[in-house]
Amino acid sequence: MRTHYCAEVNENLVGQKVELVGWVNSHRDHGGVIFIDLRDKSGIVQIVADPADSTKAHKVAEEIKDEYVLKVKGLVRLRGEGLENPKLKTGKIEVVAEEIIIENKSEVLPFQIGDKSVNEELRLKYRYLDLRDPNSLNTFILRSKVTKAIRDYFESNGFLDVETPILTKSTPEGARDYLVPSRIHPGEFYALPQSPQLFKQILMVAGFDRYYQIAKCFRDEDLRADRQPEFTQVDVEMSFVEEDDVIAAIEGMIKEAFKVAGVEVSLPIPRMTYAEAMEKYGSDKPDLRFDLPMVDVIDEFVDSNNEIFSTIAKDKKNNRFKALKVPGGDKFYSRKMLKELENFVRKFGAKGLAYIQVKEEGLKGPIVKFMSEESLNKMIDKLKPEVGDIIFFGAGDKKTVLDYMGRLRVKIANDMGLIDENEYKFTWIVDFPMFEKDDNGNPTPLHHPFTMPDMDTWDEEDFESIQSIAYDLVLNGYEIGGGSIRIHKEEIQEKVFKMLGIDEMEAKEKFGFLLDALKFGAPPHGGFALGLDRVIMLMTKTDNIRDVIAFPKTQKAQCLLTGAPGEVDKSQLKELHIRVKKPKADNE
Structure with missing residues (x-):
């Protein structure tokens, strides 16, 4: 339908005819001559509808309103002297309309495109309008480029992209699972993965050596500005490695990813122990700007x-x-x-x-x-x-x-x-405690129970003194990713489970398939997971993770665009052997 994108029209096309499509960004009637700013994903070009050039095109132009979808045929010419617009890429030229077709009309918008002062719930309800803002588009262009840079880096370094299941078994990983009822197995449930943790370890047992995946993860937890119920994780696992090997691989990926955003990351990234971070900055994700x-x-x-x-x-x-x-x-x-x-x-x-x-x-x-x-x-x-x-x-x-x-x-x-909002300060936090006290004073894993402890610090009488071989990557006060060397020896895993009060039967029930796999020649392995949404949030200097997710949920985990979550037909519930019990009202 078009010969060029709007922002591709330049002085080299003067005297040539072009066909353009897009939305009406604005329109102005200057004494009978109508000027239209036509917008597509590339940018804006000015269209001139002059009755002296085409009465038919001018007549159509009189009908248009903001956000109408147009197809325009016309001749490219230089703007008059003193009429150039240096703010536009196409500011030296304009297109004289010979034909304008209204492909679709638009109702009056509930808010102006790009107006971020509008209530966020309204913008999320009409997310497709919010995304028409060129700034939003630029965010997702950047996200796409960063994702490609990450894939290119891992592919060129011998990593294999492997998809892991979305429907899996519920395992305790620190947050509530999203559960999916099974129609075929009444009363039983799948869980959506909080991370591909167990599967990526199994891939190491399978001999895949270097795995990566840009994976969807799901956690049913209380939300905040930098957290969503479903999020994207750059997931990595490597065999026959030590901590330094994993950190070096991730640093290379970070350098390539941030280069796309015009940020040069100096390597190696400094390291700080967990103890130093807490004592000096009161946080294991210190802002060092x-x-x-x-x-x-x-x-x-x-x-x-x-x-x-x-x-x-x-x-x-x-x-x-x-x-x-x-x-x-x-x-x-x-x-x-x-x-x-x-x-x-x-x-x-x-x-x-x-x-x-x-x-x-x-x-x-x-x-x-x-x-x-x-x-x-x-x-x-x-x-x-x-x-x-x-x-x-x-x-x-x-x-x-x-x-x-x-x-x-x-x-x-x-x-x-x-x-300094323009500064990017990275640091690795290393030497984490293996365990912390829960509300009852009992040990609970600071990361997860498959993290390798530093056995030189193992002390069953003082579990808080035991260190783990774990590492988090921190940027400007945000943890953007973390990982660890994993336990690959059965006797060490048994020690950790014993410290956590998990007996053999419970371990078999919760993690049986992984524990069985570790018995068959599991290599030393370790990995890392990067929060892609959070990284893009920091690259684009927004403090709201919803700005960098195309169709985000609210802080109440609702999608205002689709109305999810919502009720379903009773027939569907019956098929799933589920009966919904309505919560009682406060006055009942």
Whole structure:
């Protein structure tokens, strides 16, 4: 239907006839001559409908409205002197319409294309209109190019693209499964995969050596701005490798992927231990685009004349006393703003927020009087504050203090504009704990139960001290991917299951097919999974993952475009041997 895309029409075509198709981006009547901006995926070109050139085309042009679909035949000519539009790729030319055909009309739009101030639910309901925004199109052009770069990288490095099942067995992997009832097997269910974890390990047992897949994954969990119930994962597994081999392969992929977005990633990417990340930044996904590290000052409060402070400081294993020096913070934060910061950290378990202001006349703040002169000098020597700085303090149990002080660090950086939005700061987080305590104080895997523990650190009496051979890749405060070396020896897997309280019968029931496979010559292997949606989100500098997914769900896991989830016919439920029990109303 066309000879060119709109943005392909240029000075080289002057004097030639072209046939174009697209949507009416805008139209203007200038004293009888009608100007139409015609848009397709490539961009915009100006169409001129002048009755002196074609009364028929001009008559049709009088009928058109925004977002009508047109087919236009016309002659390319240069625009008049002083009428060029440098903002358009086609700004030096225009097309004089000889024929205009209205292929389809459009009703009045519920919102203007590209208006991001419109309620997001309305935009998601009419997602096809939201996607007409050239900025949205550019996002998906980038996503397509990044995906191709990833595929090209793995294909050129000997990886095999293998699809794994979507209908599979429900296994405990940290989040709720989406369940699919079986019609053929009444009362039994498939699960949609949270990840291809078990299958990719089985592929290593099968001798495939290097596997990758751009896989759909599903998790029925509470949503937020950077999380969706279905998401895309770049999934990787490699045989006969150690941690460094996997990290090197992933770094190569990251370099190629980000090159598409015009970002040069320097290799190797720096590494940081989990312990250092938590102690300095209060997070295992630290944003390193700004400094503001937390400094340990617990020793300086052991001899405090405040009993609460000294008691906290005497238990160095379970408690923390952290200082956060903010250069220029005393000049920036008013008393009212400081109160707002205190209210902020209280939401995350803090009992208050102590601080010291660094004034010309010296240190000012209630906490000063609780410290000996010697301890105060030691702390000042550590922090090296300058006049105009402010030092915030967090004290209490380790987990709570690291959490709220880490959040405070990020809030301060945002408040004070310390973050360079154009910077990309990568880091690997390594040496993760193998286990963490659940709500009952029992061990639960920090990653998953097939992660290889560092057996040199194995201690059944102190499971929190056991480290794993696991690694996460962090970018600008987001975990964009993670992986580990896997357990390939039966005796190690049994030790892990025993630590988790999983007996032989339960292990067989939940993971039997994998455990059986590991008995038949399983090679050493490890892998990685990258969250593709989150990476594109960061590349395009949006803070909403829904912007980079063509047809996303809301934070209530609803598709407003299709109305999913929805009720189904009773006949379908009957076939599946399911009876729906309606929840009782609050007043029943």
